[in-house]
Amino acid sequence: MAFESLTGKLQDIFKKLRGKGKLSEKDVKEAMKEVKIALLEADVNFKVVKEFINNVTEKSLGQEVMESLTPAQHVIKIVNDELTALMGSKESKINFSDKPPTVIMMVGLQGSGKTTTSGKLANYLKSKGKSPVLVACDIYRPAAIKQLQVVGSSINVPVFSMGDKTSPVDIAKTSIDFAKNNNYNVVIIDTAGRLHVDEELMDELKNIKDAVNPDEILLVVDAMTGQDVVNVAESFNEKLDIDGVILTKLDGDTRGGAALSVKAVTHKPIKFIASGEKFTDIEVFHPDRMASRILGMGDVLSLIEKAQAQIDEKKALELQKKILEQQFSFDDFLEQLQGLKNMGPIDQLFSMIPGVNMSKLKGINVSDKDIKRIEAIIQSMTKEERQNPSIINGSRKKRIAAGSGTSIQQVNSLLKQFEQTKKMMKQFTDMGKNMKIGKRKMPFFK
Amino acid sequence: MLNFFKKIKKDNEIIEKEDKKGLYQRLKDGLARTRDNFTAKIDDILSLGRKVDDELFEELEEILILADVGVSTTEKIIDNLKEKAKEQKVKDAEKIKELLAEEIYDIMEAKETSLKITPPTLILIVGVNGVGKTTTIGKLANKFKREGKRVLLVAADTFRAAAIDQLDVWAGRNNCEIIRHEEGSDPASVLFDGIKAAKSRNVDVILCDTAGRLHNKKNLMEELKKIYRVAQREFNEGNIETFLVLDATTGQNAIQQAKIFKEATDVTGIILTKLDGTAKGGIVISIKSELDIPVRFIGVGEGIDDFQEFDSEKFVKALFE
Structure with missing residues (x-):
């Protein structure tokens, strides 16, 4: 992360x-x-x-x-x-228009991730009960329209396109009528990538803006951008008076300084951050939480929100009890793994836990493949073994390894990891409890 | 010059754009913004008959860092510069500029050999998402076609939506062959078929597109290693080059990218794209200094001719002119 x-x-x-x-x-x-x-x-x-x-x-x-x-x-x-x-200290939301459709215009350099992010945003808004339509205004890059269409069909959002022979301004204008006539209440305009010094293309954006009067102009910025991000953000802001920024590719190992710089020079908020290959990998940006994440104080709130989205409350309470009483078994672990898989990349989750220094956690590099292996190992255990892992001796390990197609070493390392997880979860739950009664202990201030 | 930067709207125009200016001139124009930003500031500092003192070096340090050269490489450059200035007893700030250019040139030129593409060659294009891999392949294909080589494109980006179609458009524009499978198929097997086809058709250069991947995604890097293994096994009689495509606007993260991609696929060169913005591309200096990976090509504009073989001498010269 x-x-x-x-x-x-x-x-x-x-x-x-x-x-x-x-x-x-x-x-x-x-x-x-x-x-x-x-x-x-x-x-x-x-x-x-x-x-x-x-x-x-x-x-x-x-x-x-x-x-x-x-x-x-x-x-x-x-x-x-x-x-x-x-x-910035508070998260900022999307401005929805009183008179639908709300028009969102996506702008940015080439390769910053506008098309993918448009898809993610559409998917996000759809999950919030809106009915978005994507508009293909990138008539320059080969197959850009096709890309948006593929994106649209995979998230079940319609794509409005007029081919690559019509001017983007006309496409944008027509798309608004299309949305009105077909009852779509959000229009997301995917524009072509352009350099901020390309006057002609920057003018085109201005013309689109003037033609459709968007409620939101969002600048899509690659989190890996270096010192130049300031010039880019300033130019787009000067020309278009943007409303906010979406930061992409935050799942790389970039240190994300762009996030800090953009806000400082444009005074425009970062509204969303996108990370990951899936269309659900977009979230509202919380500046305070991000600051505490940077300072190593973790981001418990986001973690809890993510968990809440996946786990139903009753189960969670049960689980919490189990963890506190140290009765957490491999069966629960397996169930958690399934839930965890739905929550997003595991290394991201780790980075939200206070006091966890990711650079020292290099050993715990879990990919989806590893999770499959872990599942196989657990499924090769007997019921008794899952409840009480301490009985797993040499010959049992041999059997488990053979049954899951792994090696004894892998079984051993899982058993060790399981113990660690158990400890970590206890730590985590304790902290959650403290927080509820207003005693949030910051490991940072220990 | 502004004219030069105007977006070329029609595809054909990109192809047909004539080679009106010399290579050097075009490179210089493309780097004009870089140069304006970079050297203008240096000139500012060095002009007014200034004394050579710590303050001067500190300001030079700032400029290098703002150009994305990175803290450690900048410190190295400035330390050397200070030493040289002391050795040669430089009192004139103007002379410092010369020494700075020399210093950067020395880094870029160290152990440099020029690139030779002798058929048959397989070029694997790798990089993170959105740096311009597919566009770069289009431009490379054009270059090799013009040299009279037979070129085959391999669409091994089977992940991103419409990536195959995008490459297909470039194959059409350059009139070269393409091997493609369905979206979502195994990229290594596309390359396997590509190499087989290239052998039977006597192709000179194979250009293999790969999906953009963040270097810290373990499984995607494993997939890339597999592609590379197939290349090594099936193409052992030919030359294999792996070019890492880097966006000039990328910051210090580029070093990490280069490091990890090099581990996975033995990167033999870097292609630096989007150098026509205000990005200063200083990261190239860092990468050469820290990882000794040469820059092979640079993209300084949208037109097909704005794609050049990298030449450190011209690069530094254009930067400091």
Whole structure:
């Protein structure tokens, strides 16, 4: 998941800082220099970094902080607050028009993921009870229209197209009437990718905007973009006065500095983040949660929401009881695995757990294939073994390995992983409980 | 110059666009924005008869970082620059610019051999999503066709919607053969068939498209390894080149991409695309310095002629002119 290595770096820096009782000005400046490098390596824009560092340093060197008993924690808190401020503090929603259809226009550079993201957004809105229609306005790239049509048919959303001989402005205009006549209440216009310095094509976007008067213009930005993201975002914003940003490809190992920079220069919110190959892999962006994820404080809220979407409440309560009483068995584990598979890529879930430093979790690289293997191993166990794994001895392991087509080593490693998971889940549930009664313990401030 | 950047609307025009300007000129134009941004700032700093002091180096450092060169490579460059300046007792800020160009040139030229495509060659095109792999293949196919080579395209991106059709359009435009299967079929088997067909048809260059994949997706990288294994096994009598396509706007993540793709498929070269925006492409310097992977081609525009063999001398020269 994105941000993990920035998280790791910041955690290391803060650990050093915490090791000190009193902080000197030199200590703070030293730490800030390291924070600066960490942010730059994460592709946060240089100017943004500079301003950020100046703000934090100035506040950190204030009397109140330096004279407090725990100056290090104060500094960390300042970093957290500033980071959250940098990303905006509240999530922002899509503006729906009072008079349907709501028109959403997707713009961006080539290859940022507009077409795929249009599909994901349509799918998301559909799940929220809207009836969207996708409009194919990319008449330049070969087979772009076909791509949108394939996307549309796989999520069961209609695609409006007039081929590649009509001007995008006319296509967009006609699509609005089409939506009105056919009772679609959201129109998502997929435009062609273009460079922000290409005046002619930028004018075309302006013309589309003027013709259909969209309720939302969303700039699609690749999370892996480097320093240049600032120029791109600024140009699109100047020309079109965008309403928000969708950040894509966040499932890479990019450190995602683009997320921080875009908001800082355009003052326009990041509305969605997209990560993953499936059409369900899009979620509303929560800046505060993201800040805490970056700082290694986890994102329990998102994790809980994801779980809620998959697990029904009664079952969850049962499970929680089992975990607390340490009665969690392989049967439950198997059931969880199925649920987990539906929640999204596992490494993403891990990154939401507080205190989990992804860069130190390299060993736990779980792919869907691994899950299948685990399922096979569990299914080769007897009922008794699943309930009470401690009885699994050498000869049982041999049988399980043979039955599942795996090796004894693999069975062993699963048993070990199971114990770890059990512990982790307990930790996690305890934390969830604390949170409910308002005692959220941040591992970060330990 | 603006004219040059205007979007060419019709497909045919892209193909028929004449080779009016020399290669060097076109490269220079394409890099104009890069250069404007980059050297204009350097000129700003160096012009006013400034003293050579720490502040100057700090500002140069900023510029390199803003060009996506990356913290560690930037530090390396600046350290060398400082040393040289001290050795040669440079007092003139103008001379620093020369030394900086030299420094970057040295990195780009280190252990550099020029690219030779001798038939039969299989070129595997790999990269993350959205960097321009399929378009690059279209442009490469055009280049090899013009050189009189027989080209076969292999549509091994069986994942993305309409990727096969997109490649098919390029095959039509360049009038070259294409081997394609159904969407969703095994990409390695498409390549297998492609190699078989290429052998029986005496093809000079096979260009194999692959699906975009993020380098941290283990299963997708395994799939790519399998494709590479098939290439090695079935094409052992020919040359295999693996080109990693990188988007010039990519930041420090590009290093990680290059590292992991190299592990999976022994990447022999980099194709840097979309260098005609304001992106400064400094990441190339980083990749060469840290991983020693040469840049083979660059894309500096939409037209088919805006695709060039990379030449470090011209690159640095155009950057600093």
